[in-house]
Amino acid sequence: MSATPVSDAVKEASMLKQKEMIAANYEQLATARETGRKVASTFVPGNLNELIMCFDMVNNLPEINAIQNGMRKKSGGYIMEAEKRGHSEDVCTYVKADLGSLAKGSLGPDGRPLPEPDLLLLSYTGCFTFMKWFELLRQQYKCETAMLHVPYEGEGHSSKNMRDYVVKQLKEEIIPKLERASGVKFDIDRLRENLRESAKAEDDLVWVLESAKHKPSPIDAYFGGVYYIGPIFTAFRGTPDATEYYRLLRQEIEQRIAAKLGPITPDGEMHEERYRLVVEGPPNWTSFRDFWKMFYEEGAVVVASTYTKVGGVYDLGFRHDPDHPLESLADYCLGCYTNRNLPSRIDILEKYVNEYEADGLLINSIKSCNSFSAGQLLMLREIERRTGKPSAFIETDLVDPRYFSPANVKNRLESYLQMIEQKRSGATASAAVA
Amino acid sequence: MSTTAEIISRCQTLFEDLTFSYAREWKAAMPGRSVVGYMPFYVPRELIHAAGGLPLGILGGGDQLEVIHGDAYYQSYICRIPRSTIELGVMGRLDFVDAMLFPSICDVIRNLSGMWKIMFPKVKSRYFDVPQNYQDNVGGEFYINELKELRDMLAEIRGTDVTDEEIRGSIKLFNENRRLVREVYAARMKQPWQVPSSEIYLLMRAGMILAVEEHNRLLGDYLAAVAAEDRPRRDNARVLVTGAFCEQPPLNLIKSIELAGCYIVDDDFMLVNRWERSDVAIDGDPLQNLASAYLHNSGNTSAKYEPDQAKKGLYLVDAVKRSAAEGVIFAAPSFCDPALLERPMLQSVLAAHGIPYIGFKYAENSGQMQPIREQAGTFADSIKLWSDQ
Numbered sequence: 086m087s088a089t090p091v092s093d094a095v096k097e098a099s100m101l102k103q104k105e106m107i108a109a110n111y112e113q114l115a116t117a118r119e120t121g122r123k124v125a126s127t128f129v130p131g132n133l134n135e136l137i138m139c140f141d142m143v144n145n146l147p148e149i150n151a152i153q154n155g156m157r158k159k160s161g162g163y164i165m166e167a168e169k170r171g172h173s174e175d176v177c178t179y180v181k182a183d184l185g186s187l188a189k190g191s192l193g194p195d196g197r198p199l200p201e202p203d204l205l206l207l208s209y210t211g212c213f214t215f216m217k218w219f220e221l222l223r224q225q226y227k228c229e230t231a232m233l234h235v236p237y238e239g240e241g242h243s244s245k246n247m248r249d250y251v252v253k254q255l256k257e258e259i260i261p262k263l264e265r266a267s268g269v270k271f272d273i274d275r276l277r278e279n280l281r282e283s284a285k286a287e288d289d290l291v292w293v294l295e296s297a298k299h300k301p302s303p304i305d306a307y308f309g310g311v312y313y314i315g316p317i318f319t320a321f322r323g324t325p326d327a328t329e330y331y332r333l334l335r336q337e338i339e340q341r342i343a344a345k346l347g348p349i350t351p352d353g354e355m356h357e358e359r360y361r362l363v364v365e366g367p368p369n370w371t372s373f374r375d376f377w378k379m380f381y382e383e384g385a386v387v388v389a390s391t392y393t394k395v396g397g398v399y400d401l402g403f404r405h406d407p408d409h410p411l412e413s414l415a416d417y418c419l420g421c422y423t424n425r426n427l428p429s430r431i432d433i434l435e436k437y438v439n440e441y442e443a444d445g446l447l448i449n450s451i452k453s454c455n456s457f458s459a460g461q462l463l464m465l466r467e468i469e470r471r472t473g474k475p476s477a478f479i480e481t482d483l484v485d486p487r488y489f490s491p492a493n494v495k496n497r498l499e500s501y502l503q504m505i506e507q508k509r510s511g512a513t514a515s516a517a518v519a
Numbered sequence: 520m521s522t523t524a525e526i527i528s529r530c531q532t533l534f535e536d537l538t539f540s541y542a543r544e545w546k547a548a549m550p551g552r553s554v555v556g557y558m559p560f561y562v563p564r565e566l567i568h569a570a571g572g573l574p575l576g577i578l579g580g581g582d583q584l585e586v587i588h589g590d591a592y593y594q595s596y597i598c599r600i601p602r603s604t605i606e607l608g609v610m611g612r613l614d615f616v617d618a619m620l621f622p623s624i625c626d627v628i629r630n631l632s633g634m635w636k637i638m639f640p641k642v643k644s645r646y647f648d649v650p651q652n653y654q655d656n657v658g659g660e661f662y663i664n665e666l667k668e669l670r671d672m673l674a675e676i677r678g679t680d681v682t683d684e685e686i687r688g689s690i691k692l693f694n695e696n697r698r699l700v701r702e703v704y705a706a707r708m709k710q711p712w713q714v715p716s717s718e719i720y721l722l723m724r725a726g727m728i729l730a731v732e733e734h735n736r737l738l739g740d741y742l743a744a745v746a747a748e749d750r751p752r753r754d755n756a757r758v759l760v761t762g763a764f765c766e767q768p769p770l771n772l773i774k775s776i777e778l779a780g781c782y783i784v785d786d787d788f789m790l791v792n793r794w795e796r797s798d799v800a801i802d803g804d805p806l807q808n809l810a811s812a813y814l815h816n817s818g819n820t821s822a823k824y825e826p827d828q829a830k831k832g833l834y835l836v837d838a839v840k841r842s843a844a845e846g847v848i849f850a851a852p853s854f855c856d857p858a859l860l861e862r863p864m865l866q867s868v869l870a871a872h873g874i875p876y877i878g879f880k881y882a883e884n885s886g887q888m889q890p891i892r893e894q895a896g897t898f899a900d901s902i903k904l905w906s907d908q
């Protein structure tokens with residue numbers, strides 16, 4: 086056993102803070118009708134939280150609800166419900182988990198019904214399915230829908246034309262609809278204030294993610310990382326609460342580095358760091374803990390991941406900028422991970438493998454998600470070719486329990502780790518010969 | 520004058536030729552010519568033509584191509600067309616292609632644009648975005664600038680600027696092409712027994728390969744040949760096929776639907792050749808005219824956002840009415856997000872209008888047609904039964 090139970094001292098500050106924040110948001114959602122708060126539903130990539138806050142609206146994220154349902158083992162039933170209602174077995178299971186849950190009364194994790202949205206804010210960034218998902222939701226809710234089309238960075242970068250287009254849509258489509266849905270007038274200074282707050286949290290988040298360059302890494306940047314990105318990818322970016330959360334988190338990790346501690350896992354602290362991995366692709370949520378356990382039991386730590394960049398790639402330097410509020414929202418949306426072309430994604434992975442001194446790349450390929458998955462086998466080859474390090478490929482799904490086969494995943498992972506060992510002993514042997 | 524059989528036999532040869540010898544010869548015939556490949560569902564072919572290029576529609580490998588390399592690039596849960604397209608590339612069958620365009624239809628083709636950049640670095644590959652905002656000063660302006668970038672890329676391939684006059688000339692030719700395509704479709708709507716869908720399919724596929732001037736002649740010849748022949752009329756059900764706008768069904772599938780007692784009176788197999796619903800304007804700024812046609816006068820498909828919930832899916836109801844179809848067949852490639860996510864929305868609109876439908880999935884290399892024939896046959900029977908009551 087390579088872990089000891091999490092001490093209360095470690096658990097306290099940031100984890101408790103995040104728990105409180107999430108509970109408060111679900112409380113706001115559950116009581117929105119009584120309090121008169123208007124509700125916007127939106128996506129994680131291209132999430133315009135700072136803007137939504139300018140209109141006193143509460144932010145509801147169907148992707149996060151699907152994840153919550155996945156972790157609470159409810160998604161399987163919801164997906165079957167959606168399939169029974171004519172949705173294809175071939176399409177994204179987030180969509181089906183959401184539609185199935187809607188058909189069953191749409192309950193939040195606290196067991197209270199989620200309110201119907203007043204506005205579907207379709208930030209169409211990095212995923213084709215988003216567009217259809219919101220058209221499907223619109224058919225149910227018949228509420229106002231605002232579409233923000235964020236062009237794909239096909240050439241590996243954004244252009245002035247793309248940025249201007251997004252800014253214009255913000256001005257002419259998104260803001261007027263937010264005003265209409267909320268009854269609140271837009272105040273750009275309020276937006277600047279929120280963006281200023283975002284940038285502070287973003288600095289600390291990047292520091293946290295980059296702390297994995299230490300040996301041992303004080304964090305797991307994938308399984309642990311999904312908790313760290315929680316506030317900034319969802320309803321809290323731009324709030325003082327998020328700034329506070331990242332400040333606390335950073336302090337805790339500073340202490341871990343000073344004490345040369347590894348990451349915290351659900352079974353406590355991980356002692357020996359035997360493998361350092363970079364992971365591409367979202368995790369599986371229905372067996373999240375079992376999945377994680379397969380890693381930490383073997384002493385495998387994820388030192389960098391791309392999934393923790395879907396809601397913003399901050400470690401390459403982007404920060405929300407209060408001096409250029411709308412432009413900076415546009416740049417943010419354009420630069421989200423899945424809105425970057427495949428060569429850029431490969432460059433990012435290569436950089437991670439090298440800079441985080443990883444043993445290799447592991448791809449968790451998600452059946453649901455063509456946005457992530459189409460092309461991943463080429464990514465794998467390219468990374469192996471460029472870094473000379475071994476890679477591995479496993480296949481699971483996000484929230485469909487039918488596509489998580491623990492035995493297969495464990496087998497693959499174990500053979501991969503053995504491969505890394507072999508590579509290491511090969512390297513030692515050839516160093517000895519030299 | 521050629522007979523329909525002669526014309527269709529030529530189209531069939533073009534369709535089966537996966538070495539693309541026509542396009543190779545076309546390019547070799549004159550120095551400075553280029554070939555620009557494009558995938559579904561839409562690119563402004565006028566710009567390629569104006570730059571002295573041949574737009575070459577790449578619609579996968581069909582059921583004749585053995586895919587070996589392509590499968591190594593894709594997980595089992597991804598559709599077939601990107602695999603067979605990669606196969607064509609890896610096998611050197613597209614080695615004469617100077618540039619490849621990947622339209623914004625879905626994430627698979629989107630990501631393929633980046634794969635192409637890595638796998639075929641000498642080919643200019645470009646993801647081609649279209650606006651999802653239909654205001655002239657917002658989406659329109661964005662699109663005009665995208666068109667400019669594409670025009671400049673094509674000019675770079677040729678080595679000289681592409682002039683407005685050249686683009687206008689090309690728009691004229693493609694207007695003519697679309698007019699003839701519409702005429703062929705109209706002829707089929709009117710007398711589907713005279714214009715079988717398996718023929719139309721091959722005729723339209725030829726348009727993905729032939730130079731537009733030549734395709735225009737071919738379409739004209741076909742219309743004349745059809746008028747000169749009499750074919751037996753059957754008591755078939757009139758159906759519209761939708762959802763097959765990217766990866767193509769095998770030709771046998773189209774034939775099976777016909778053999779099962781259905782006349783296909785409308786389809787979305789190749790949207791690019793009738794995307795603009797009427798002529799693109801000639802006078803004025805040609806890029807603005809192309810943009811305006813895209814925003815305000817183009818077809819509909821899943822990859823295009825519908826801003827108005829009240830209008831969602833009505834295009835299909837309109838198409839059913841226009842073609843006097845009695846039912847709709849949803850035929851979609853397996854694992855096709857655009858077609859399969861859209862399907863339940865369209866089906867609920869059809870249900871609200873009392874239009875019967877069935878649905879199935881296929882792959883470009885599907886071999887077993889019996890189940891499809893049975894399903895289509897039962898559908899045709901039920902339609903007839905319904906209309907008799």
Ligand code: SF4
Nearest residue numbers: 177212214454455456
């Ligand atoms: S396809 Fe992928 S990115 Fe899109 S909604 Fe599904 S999981 Fe998210």
Ligand code: SF4
Nearest residue numbers: 598625765766855856
């Ligand atoms: S068949 Fe569908 S999913 Fe596949 S590439 Fe075409 S549009 Fe995309």
